[in-house]
Amino acid sequence: MSKVPVSFEWLSGCSGCELAVVDMHEKLLKILDAVEIVRLPILADVKGYPKAKLGVVTGALRTDHDVECAHEMRRSCDAILAFGVCAVFGGPQGSGYAHTQRELQESAFLANPTTTTKFVPDQGVPKLLDEGVRPVDSEIDVDLYLPGCPPPADTLWQALVALLSDKPVALPYELVKYD
Ligand code: SF4
Incomplete structure (x- = not known):
């Protein structure tokens, strides 16, 4: 049986959702019996957008690059899963x-003690x-939504x-738990 191609894209986010993917641990190996991960930015630097049956998109639209990437995913994937809040x-x-925006840029590039670039790059x-x-x-049509911050790996x-x-x-009723 041929494997189902699945593609991932990481827009503006904190990487917690990508860690949830990796957090599937050995279950990831079982998934790999049935799917072929053709793109997963946290694990491999794949250029371009291979065709896939399912596209998992994490992170929000915050930049013009995010918008471009979201459209690339829509064009290359049959179904899109929005993953994470x-x-x-x-x-x-x-x-x-x-x-x-000016305050954010000044904080990141001018006032940040760990940043040596003392100008706002344009x-x-x-x-x-x-x-x-x-x-x-x-921006694009989404077929499935999986909220949570991040959604638990089991979900x-x-x-x-x-x-x-x-x-x-x-889906479980509670996707965010407070201990
Ligand atoms: S949903 Fe939460 S864990 Fe996922 S990218 Fe956003 S802030 Fe990070």
């Missing part, structure tokens, strides 16, 4: 709304969107198994 709602990346860096942070479905596992066997995805 950033992709689904905009998420914690929206805290940037509390400041102007070339070679993605441009922040004027309208702020947006969820993925504000991703359940979703992938259900999707691969053409069954409905049964």
Whole structure:
């Protein structure tokens, strides 16, 4: 049986969602019996957007580069899964709304003691969107939503198994737990 190609893309996020993928641990090996991961930025530097049956998009739209990448995923994948509250709602990346772009840039490039570049670069860096942070479905069609910050690794596992066997995805009621 041929494997199902699955592609991942990482927009503006904190990398927690990517760690949830890796956190599947040995279950990832079972998934790899059925799927071929054709793109996964946290593990491999794959250029371009190979064709895939499922595209998993993490992170929010915050830059013009994010918008471009979201469209590349839509063009190359049959179905899109928005993974994590950033992709689904905009998420914690929206805290940037509390400041102007200038304040954010000054904090990152001028006032940051670990940054030696004492100017705000205007070339070679993605441009922040004027309208702020947006969820993925504000730009492209999304077929499935899996919120959580990040969604627990087990939830991703359940979703992938259900999707691969053409069954409905049964999500747990609580995706964010407070101890
Ligand atoms: S949903 Fe949470 S864990 Fe995932 S990228 Fe956003 S902030 Fe990070």
